[in-house]
Amino acid sequence: MKRNPKDIKKIVRDGYAKAVTQKASCCSSSSCCGSTDQAKNISKKVGYSDAEMNAVPEGANLGFGCGNPVALASLKEGDIVLDLGSGAGFDAFLAAQRVGKTGRVIGVDMTPEMLEKARANAKKGNYTNVEFKLGEIEKLPVNNSSVDVIISNCVINLSPDKEQVFKEAFRVLKPGGRLMVSDLVLVKELPDAIKESVEAYVGCLAGAIGKGEYLELIAMAGFQDVKVISESSYPVDAMFDNLEGAQDAVASIKVSAVKR
Numbered sequence: 001m002k003r004n005p006k007d008i009k010k011i012v013r014d015g016y017a018k019a020v021t022q023k024a025s026c027c028s029s030s031s032c033c034g035s036t037d038q039a040k041n042i043s044k045k046v047g048y049s050d051a052e053m054n055a056v057p058e059g060a061n062l063g064f065g066c067g068n069p070v071a072l073a074s075l076k077e078g079d080i081v082l083d084l085g086s087g088a089g090f091d092a093f094l095a096a097q098r099v100g101k102t103g104r105v106i107g108v109d110m111t112p113e114m115l116e117k118a119r120a121n122a123k124k125g126n127y128t129n130v131e132f133k134l135g136e137i138e139k140l141p142v143n144n145s146s147v148d149v150i151i152s153n154c155v156i157n158l159s160p161d162k163e164q165v166f167k168e169a170f171r172v173l174k175p176g177g178r179l180m181v182s183d184l185v186l187v188k189e190l191p192d193a194i195k196e197s198v199e200a201y202v203g204c205l206a207g208a209i210g211k212g213e214y215l216e217l218i219a220m221a222g223f224q225d226v227k228v229i230s231e232s233s234y235p236v237d238a239m240f241d242n243l244e245g246a247q248d249a250v251a252s253i254k255v256s257a258v259k260r
Contacts, residue, residue: 005160008207009110009136012158017113020088046182046252056093057125060118066154066252067182070094072229074178078102079148082172084137084165084181085109085155089118089130095151096130106147107132108140138164142172152181154252157208166221170259179223179257184234185211188249208250215255223257230254 003011048068070091075081075098083092086107096105109115109132118132135141137152138161150169159165169179186208211228218226234250 003160008158008160013111016087016111020111020113020117052094055097056090057121060088060090060093060121060125066184066234067230067254069151069153069180069182069254070098072182072254072256073098073149073151073180075099075103075149080146081105081149081151082140082142082147083107084140084150084152084169085158086118086132087114089121089132091151091153092118092130092132093121093125093127095149096127099129101129103129105130106142108135108137108142110134110136138168140168140172144171145174147172148174148177150177150179150181152183154183156181157184159207162209162214163217163220166218166223170221170223173259175259177259179218179255179259182252182254183214184208184250185214185253186249187211187251190249205250211251211253214253218255218257222259224260226257227255228253229256 046067048071052068052070068091073081073095075095077098077100079099080103081092081095081099083095083105086092086109089107092105092107096103099105107118107130109118112134115132115134122130122132133141137155137159150173156162156165166179173179184205187210190205190208211231215226215228231251231253233248234252
């Protein structure tokens, strides 16, 4: 049964609201997300250094990522950065440190509870070059050609309309702007039971599409030089319970692309 896009968004929004307000796991297994130590362990596995994890306010890293897009982005002083699905602000704060006082970071998230958490973290960390906006990544509250770099971490796969997400990313980037994302893609078909699982949606699995299709959508939006910088198997069996048939089906990829 194919889910209605509005239903998908509600499932995701409710799931992440619960994760931040109740400090609940984002998945069905207690090994995924939850405590600060668990979040750090997950983040270390997907490419964050100890220095990066210790450089942001406590509570900004919820362990929801599947890669480190900031490490890819080659950010420089003065850059304007947009973080799609910014959550509690982890990547936005790391980006803010790279772009400095002359730069700016905009985080967009559709979950009010996440925005509240991110804004509190920004205040706690005294970040003056970061702002968080309520919005959907399929309809960004950002002007045309106004952003130098777009980052996103394990969020685009949650969208029921990924084609529109990449079109919006292309719209808001300046000519010469860069897209740098970490995300989950399929390297083989998921069993139907997992595709229909609410928990798998919130945990980023059920919304994932094939790697080839994902890269094609980026190119179709107008991006050039679409490249997979790195790819690794994603340990779904360690992150979720009862995922028989999903082993080796999901990969974490880091992708770069340019708007010419």
